[in-house]
Amino acid sequence: MEQFKHHVSQHRDGTYSLGISIDQGYMTPEDFTTLSDLAKKYGVTTLMATTAKKISFMDVKEENVNPLWEDLEQAFGSRLCFPKGKVIVCPGSRFCKFATPGRDNHAIGREVERISKAHDAGKVKVGVSCCPLGCAMPRVRDLGILATARGWMLTIGGNGGAKPGVGEVIAQDLTEEELLALLDKVYQYFQENKNGKERTIRTVERLGIDHLKAAILK
Numbered sequence: 148m149e150q151f152k153h154h155v156s157q158h159r160d161g162t163y164s165l166g167i168s169i170d171q172g173y174m175t176p177e178d179f180t181t182l183s184d185l186a187k188k189y190g191v192t193t194l195m196a197t198t199a200k201k202i203s204f205m206d207v208k209e210e211n212v213n214p215l216w217e218d219l220e221q222a223f224g225s226r227l228c229f230p231k232g233k234v235i236v237c238p239g240s241r242f243c244k245f246a247t248p249g250r251d252n253h254a255i256g257r258e259v260e261r262i263s264k265a266h267d268a269g270k271v272k273v274g275v276s277c278c279p280l281g282c283a284m285p286r287v288r289d290l291g292i293l294a295t296a297r298g299w300m301l302t303i304g305g306n307g308g309a310k311p312g313v314g315e316v317i318a319q320d321l322t323e324e325e326l327l328a329l330l331d332k333v334y335q336y337f338q339e340n341k342n343g344k345e346r347t348i349r350t351v352e353r354l355g356i357d358h359l360k361a362a363i364l365k
């Protein structure tokens with residue numbers, strides 16, 4: 148079997164899906180043309196827009212996975228992300244009339260990807276919304292980030308899976324700098340204290356939100 152340069156999922160027919168993110172899902176028409184050209188070049192018949200604003204090449208042959216990834220890197224450079232953090236960012240500060248003035252959730256999303264990449268905290272899904280309406284589903288993601296008129300709110304332990312749960316507020320009314328510093332601590336904490344592949348909701352259940360808050364905020 149090939150050594151892949153990143154995670155892919157194998158399908159029943161032996162092909163693989165390769166999911167990528169370009170600028171958190173906000174792309175130009177030219178980007179779509181490039182993606183289409185690469186899909187045709189490697190015989191990919193189906194592209195999927197995922198719930199996490201990724202594009203997934205759905206039926207990539209094993210021998211084409213790495214060449215396709217290399218072409219994607221060549222075409223998109225630093226705009227290309229294979230997001231282990233799985234960050235969803237709502238249209239917010241770039242497009243939405245409801246976005247909280249003065250808050251840039253796209254900049255926060257990019258910073259979260261950077262912080263995520265700097266740690267090995269396992270699967271941490273993040274939603275970054277620019278108002279409390281929460282279109283990026285922050286309260287049911289491992290980490291939820293919401294802009295309010297008073298500042299940023301951070302929640303932890305949301306999950307939309309088999310045993311769903313709503314994230315607990317860990318801090319609010321934060322400046323951007325305070326939020327990013329806290330996120331760094333949260334990723335560091337999970338890197339050091341995660342229990343195998345445990346998701347944040349299970350960590351909250353195991354340790355209790357008060358213990359977790361005290362440990363992270365100290």
Ligand code: SF4
Nearest residue numbers: 237243246278281282
């Ligand atoms: S969360 Fe708020 S700012 Fe973001 S898209 Fe929804 S309504 Fe707009």
